[in-house]
Amino acid sequence: MLSTQMSDIRSEAPPSALHSSSLEAGWQRQGKLWSNLKELCDLLRIPSAFSVGDEEFLFQHVQFKTGQRIHTIGQPFDTLYIVHSGFLKTVLIDEFGNEQVLSFPMKGDLFGVDGIHTRRYASEAVALSNCDLILLPFKKFTALGRAHIELEHAMYSVMSRELVREQAMVSMLGALSAEARVARFLVSLSDRFAEMGYSSKLFNLRMTRHEIGSYLGLTLETVSRTLSAFNEIGLITVDQRSIGIKDVDALKTLRRLPPSSSRAKQVASKKAKQLAAARIEPDAAPWEPLVTV
Amino acid sequence: MLSTQMSDIRSEAPPSALHSSSLEAGWQRQGKLWSNLKELCDLLRIPSAFSVGDEEFLFQHVQFKTGQRIHTIGQPFDTLYIVHSGFLKTVLIDEFGNEQVLSFPMKGDLFGVDGIHTRRYASEAVALSNCDLILLPFKKFTALGRAHIELEHAMYSVMSRELVREQAMVSMLGALSAEARVARFLVSLSDRFAEMGYSSKLFNLRMTRHEIGSYLGLTLETVSRTLSAFNEIGLITVDQRSIGIKDVDALKTLRRLPPSSSRAKQVASKKAKQLAAARIEPDAAPWEPLVTV
DNA sequence: CGGGTCTTTGATTAGGTTCAATAAGAGTGG
């Protein structure tokens, strides 16, 4: 288990190495990388057919180093960002100076959208690793959208998707237990890594327990404890930032008993190891145990 | 205090009565109401200057009765809705059939946006009172947007605003105590009523404790108890669905001690009555009491 | 190697859920 930090070397590599990558496109020009519309849409996972000649519209890339701030709260808005490689976090700062993590943008994600309304960014974006971002000057982009209907619709689509994502987040925070939140977080990370072509079974967390906790509405201790618990019952392996997914299905279906509804009949013992869960007695369980089918 | 249900009669009145209202526009035509672009933007609180002649674009109204479903999850998406009058809720249904309330759209709110991405509604919208909604056929709307740049930008703006709203919701669910959530909920309701021209001091809740709880990530019992507690310490008056706001400032500033940060110095005793709070000893409080400045 | 950050783990407490019982309304139909 010494290959823990091998799952996504590329994003850790310096920008110059990105250029020689075979997976992504982007041309060196004026010492920077550029992408065309097609690449943008591929990145955003948006189904779209573009006419030839669109290659002329190029969007500039920018590199950020770990810890750098892409934009801050209140800063005048003028551009959206698409993650080409690397990992980030977006945060809100409350009146006590505490961070509230809103999202962990990674390859293919769009951020900065919250700045459109007030013309100022409502959140802050910080690079959790070296990042390569594509700049989308909003004015230029909407102008382009009028010529390219698909592009305009793509924009609506992406914003709609973000909204649905936030709704799912609200739903999760409002209804799920700590264990379920952490489990879902791991599964979604795993899925994202798979989409990006990395291993979905073994990856490194790019964020601290504190950041995960903030994102999930939990304390860092609870996150740490929950990961340890998952490790103990064999759902995952944990070693600091390195996570190995051992039982995706269990993680996916892990919930808590639905609030105010006591029909916990199927105490299925499908997976014996799940029942070895710490504070759970396999027999004396008129309620739903840690994991359900 | 017998005028409890007088704060917003109009929304309870039958559609025909709406027509004679002096506050909103809308023309009777073909037995239905119609609104033009200008009215739409006013309703959405979007700053915009329209050229003359825009009056020709008319948007149809539709009426729904209390309890009626406007759209359901999975239903093919083709139109957005703007609330002209009345109250609704949008909900997600989880795998156990439990409702998760996402929002309480009211006058000036846009909903249905979550359907754009997958072309199917991701949530369900239900009328909590008799409603008058403006239909926004999405295709027609985007087509119009290309001719009217302001309109296109308005659309982006509204979607961005929704996103910021959801972010604030996530932040609230992740960081605030039950008391703070209920307090903020009341304040935001109060603000909304004020915007609509109703009393911000006395209004009727349109939703059940259960729905409020779902929205805030709490149980109905906690909501009920918290309202009772606020009532006892004089922040509000409660009588079933009727709420009287007595101390907006206290409600606004009510928080809990920030998670993982122990600088709680300003134990300001600005308002004595606040310190009369139930389970709180004014003196023995090295931590932040119920209310802060 | 040393200081700082991050993580793990334990002990304790408190805030909120759950279960339960009662009361208050809102409809419905005789």
Next chain:
DNA sequence: CCACTCTTATTGAACCTAATCAAAGACCCG
């Protein structure tokens, strides 16, 4: 109009999850 039912709201008591407080290890970087 009243009995009956169903939904909604209130309140109490016990329990439990996750937060808080605390301390020790692990890791990183200069």
